[in-house]
Amino acid sequence: MNAQRTLRRPITCAGIGLHSGNKVTLSLKPAPADFGVRFRRSDLGGLEVPANVGHVGGINHATGLTRDAVNVDTVEHLLAALVSLGVDNVIVELNSPEVPIMDGSAAPFIYLIHEAGIKRLPAARRYLKVLRPISLTRGDKRIALYPSDHFKVTYSIAFDHPLLRHQARTIRLSEDTFIEEIAPARTFGFLKEVEMLRQSGLALGGSLENAIVIGDTGVLNNALRFDDEFVRHKILDVIGDMALVGHPIIGHLVAHRGGHALHTEFAATVLADSDAWTLVEVPIDAAAAPTPAALPAAHAALGNSARAVN
Numbered sequence: 001m002n003a004q005r006t007l008r009r010p011i012t013c014a015g016i017g018l019h020s021g022n023k024v025t026l027s028l029k030p031a032p033a034d035f036g037v038r039f040r041r042s043d044l045g046g047l048e049v050p051a052n053v054g055h056v057g058g059i060n061h062a063t064g065l066t067r068d069a070v071n072v073d074t075v076e077h078l079l080a081a082l083v084s085l086g087v088d089n090v091i092v093e094l095n096s097p098e099v100p101i102m103d104g105s106a107a108p109f110i111y112l113i114h115e116a117g118i119k120r121l122p123a124a125r126r127y128l129k130v131l132r133p134i135s136l137t138r139g140d141k142r143i144a145l146y147p148s149d150h151f152k153v154t155y156s157i158a159f160d161h162p163l164l165r166h167q168a169r170t171i172r173l174s175e176d177t178f179i180e181e182i183a184p185a186r187t188f189g190f191l192k193e194v195e196m197l198r199q200s201g202l203a204l205g206g207s208l209e210n211a212i213v214i215g216d217t218g219v220l221n222n223a224l225r226f227d228d229e230f231v232r233h234k235i236l237d238v239i240g241d242m243a244l245v246g247h248p249i250i251g252h253l254v255a256h257r258g259g260h261a262l263h264t265e266f267a268a269t270v271l272a273d274s275d276a277w278t279l280v281e282v283p284i285d286a287a288a289a290p291t292p293a294a295l296p297a298a299h300a301a302l303g304n305s306a307r308a309v310n
Contacts, residue, residue, distance in 0.1 A: 003125060005120055014026070018098070020098045026093070027092075030091075049071070077240055078109050079241075080236050084182075085175055128248070130252075155231055155235045169232060186225070188230055192216075
């Protein structure tokens with residue numbers, strides 16, 4: 001699983017933009033090695049914006065990317081699905097400036113990727129291995145990365161609401177654990193905030209079909225998929241936002257009361273603190289990891305088959 005990967009064939013879906021309310025057609029298309037993830041606007045003549053922290057744009061209840069005249073919003077759920085399934089190179093083509101929200105989770109994108117199939121490429125993948133702690137604090141919000149043999153996430157949230165006074169979860173990420181435990185978790189919001197968002201031109205495509213809506217006494221729509229679905233969705237968000245570093249991470253990510261602004265600022269902080277990590281490459285003919293999103297301790301410990309790259 002150390003080879004770079006792309007899709008076997010193109011695949012297309014349609015949906016609604018959560019904040020714009022626009023109908024969107026999205027296509028995922030194969031790309032060559034070292035291409036990365038690039039968002040392409042078919043309605044702007046094929047102009048592209050790469051999915052990296054250097055192109056983070058407006059952060060307003062979602063993560064957006066911008067490059068010159070191109071912008072794409074709400075990229076985090078799709079990016080989380082791609083990185084967790086080990087898809088390194090792909091063209092994401094859109095005819096509108098927002099990735100469709102689908103059901104508010106990453107599960108529909110998992111289905112699309114599986115339907116397209118995954119193809120191995122003749123080039124080694126590079127992992128970002130954390131060597132020493134990196135942290136960022138903004139008021140009562142904080143996020144950090146610590147050395148680890150695997151990619152692991154610990155997240156805690158706290159809101160002034162009886163359902164959400166405190167939730168916390170730690171999970172070691174692999175393809176299977178992401179699919180089963182994180183991908184189905186849906187985005188959520190408070191009923192009292194919906195009207196304010198709409199007056200600001202946001203959440204125009206939001207509905208009880210694509211978000212968990214929390215009223216004063218409980219959830220207004222369907223039953224929760226998990227008792228702690230809220231913190232699981234925050235883990236989904238941070239996986240997608242941290243994918244903007246451009247490499248799968250070997251480290252333990254710990255966040256408290258974070259959001260897209262903190263996540264993406266931290267992704268930029270990590271890249272800037274280049275003494276705190278190294279890129280490692282495992283030859284593609286070495287023993288494969290059990291899943292593309294999880295790294296065995298032997299790889300993370302930089303055994304004889306792994307090497308640092310500049």
